[in-house]
Amino acid sequence: MADVMILRELPTRLAELSRSDLQRSTAAAIGVGMGLVALAVAWFLAEGTGRLATLAIAAALIAAQLAVVARREPGTLEWASVMLLQAAVPTVATFALGDHLLVLTPVWIVYAVWAALLFPMRLVLVATVWNAAGIATPSLLMIYREGMDPVGPVACGAVTIGSMLMAVLSVQVLAVAQRHSEARSYNESRTDPMTGLFNRRHTDSALHDELRLAERTGRPCGVLLVDIDHFKSVNDTHGHAAGDEVLTTVARRILGRARSGDIPTRWGGEEFMLVARDIPDHRALESLAEDVRASCAGTVRVANGRTISVTVSVGAALSVNFPATTAIVEAADRCLYEAKAAGRNCTRVAGVARALTDPSAPRRAAGTGGART
Known part of the structure; x- marks a missing residue:
């Protein structure tokens, strides 16, 4: 009986979802999906401790994303945990995958889009810097400490970081344009075009x-x-x-x-x-x-x-x-x-017997008198 009641109430509850709720749910689906892709890539390409570390941190990132989405107004702790984990995943993945890091570029791009959908702009920029640092730092360490050929890590890091920045900026430009359009439509829907007063x-x-x-x-x-x-x-x-x-x-x-x-x-x-x-x-x-x-x-x-x-x-x-x-x-x-x-x-x-008049004011507009129209 309870299951039937839940099913009956489902359309009503869905109708009550605000735009931000739907946006948050969409971002969660994207984030979790890309987290699963990161898990799969790490499993097939990484080896040993690198594989395990990448799997563990990617799983933690998915959990953190779900925690953010579960709360209508996520707090600073939830935001911080997601950003730190987003930086940790590329760091460990860089160590684990080396020259294969470029394979994960689409994952980081989608993560950047996910952040741009869910986070305020200032937090998106912080998250992007974290992610860029998480990719660049281990790449430099591999070049200078392990004597790797710099072409591979530098190329992978540059492509990944550049793609992330482009994704974030593109989403933000579209978001700003959409907000301006929505604000203009909202104002037009509630104001009188001739006088500028409310309608x-x-x-x-x-x-x-x-x-x-x-x-x-x-x-x-x-x-x-x-x-x-x-x-x-x-x-x-x-x-x-x-x-x-x-x-x-x-x-x-x-x-x-x-x-x-x-x-x-x-x-x-x-x-x-x-x-x-x-x-x-x-x-x-x-x-x-x-x-x-x-x-x-x-x-x-x-x-x-x-x-x-x-x-x-x-x-x-x-x-x-x-x-x-x-x-x-x-x-x-x-x-x-x-x-x-x-x-x-x-x-x-209403409720006051007398009328107030201003004898000095003109009694009629120009033209002949007429009934209220």
Whole structure:
């Protein structure tokens, strides 16, 4: 029965594996496989104590690799043991194989790739230096102490060390390019291309996390919905290019009022959202909403030197009253409709009876009035 349950849970567990888990498993398979190749080569080519020593150290290296992979966050001891053993294998193999060391060159290349997949760059370089020293030192000893012809050991060592360095650098270049590509794709997937603010897809998830954090810490968060007044008339009167300029300008003004940890978002169309952390009460939320409204109000210069007067309406809600994602967004949206109905260019906060307005701010954008779009 237990075996059946394990088999049923296997697809779920595999799906939960992160990229680093899969990368670590792949590196383990490569490392262990090449360790077995090293064992086989040493067995057939080496003789006597050299064979036994190479076999013993290669087996220890395989065990160390498995120990690293078994831990999700390997410690310094695990990393150090693998690097030392990686240096020991070529050292002993050089003594054991002599001129036949070139046969193991593919093994060291794959070991270098293995290290580049699994280790941070600084540790990969250390491991490569260790391996190079492990190959060069016994080669020099064989030349100067045992009177060997230097051509064989030098050629073998040079080819092996050069191949290892090329393998490490190649893998690292590819890894850096891949990381940059992944980072660019990730950023593009969560930001709005026009305004540079977060997009709705990102904030849907982030708001859920913020609400859970607020509930856990007892420090409420607030949601502000900001809508540009009479935006349709801006497009109709001045064109869509002018409308885009208004959108990006308002986005910059909202971003300028956002605090560290807040989440400024283009929610859709001419509507923006600001998820604000650490809002202690309704008065603080009301003050922030009015601050955002006043900051967004003003003129926007568009093509041909024309200026457009812009105002916004703001609806806000506090997580204390609306702890669920859907509930707090709907509450802020209702308040935004109330602000629009009250004449625009004002704020409404759920749970607060009065609206804050700025009489000195222009009441309407250029063009004719219109309903919220």
